[in-house]
Amino acid sequence: MGRILINGPWVIAVLSPWDQNVTEVLIKLMNGAVATSSVCGRRWRTANGDAHHLIDPRTMEPSKSDVVQCTVIGTTVVECEVVSKVVSVLGKEEGMKWLDRTFPEFSALLFFKRRYVIQTWRW
Numbered sequence: 001m002g003r004i005l006i007n008g009p010w011v012i013a014v015l016s017p018w019d020q021n022v023t024e025v026l027i028k029l030m031n032g033a034v035a036t037s038s039v040c041g042r043r044w045r046t047a048n049g050d051a052h053h054l055i056d057p058r059t060m061e062p063s064k065s066d067v068v069q070c071t072v073i074g075t076t077v078v079e080c081e082v083v084s085k086v087v088s089v090l091g092k093e094e095g096m097k098w099l100d101r102t103f104p105e106f107s108a109l110l111f112f113k114r115r116y117v118i119q120t121w122r123w
Helices: 077-090 092-102
Strands: 002-004 010-015 023-029 033-038 043-046 049-052 067-074 107-112 117-119
Touching: 010 033, 023 033, 023 067, 023 107, 033 077, 067 077, 067 092, 077 092, 077 107, 092 107
Parallel strands: none
Antiparallel strands: 002 010, 010 023, 033 067, 043 049, 067 107, 107 117
């Protein structure tokens, strides 16, 4: 996904959650970290319908938010991983408010079930 260029940035491809052959955006990053969480990859069927691995701690069930994928750019990969999962679980409205309040310096790229994208590039 990313590669090091001598004396240059990391180049990270963010793939479409709907078609892994499509690059939605290339991120060139000199400092910091990037992480992506998605409900599209780790999925399975249950007696109650489709499930995925992003569990909402409020319900202890797979998240039912409108976010299908969230890529976050921030300070450390651990923070980015946590933030991408929290925003994915909370959904657009609550997730964006939480991001703005908790990590205002982080950027996010959100993909939604209705196949639209929101970006909050802050750098």
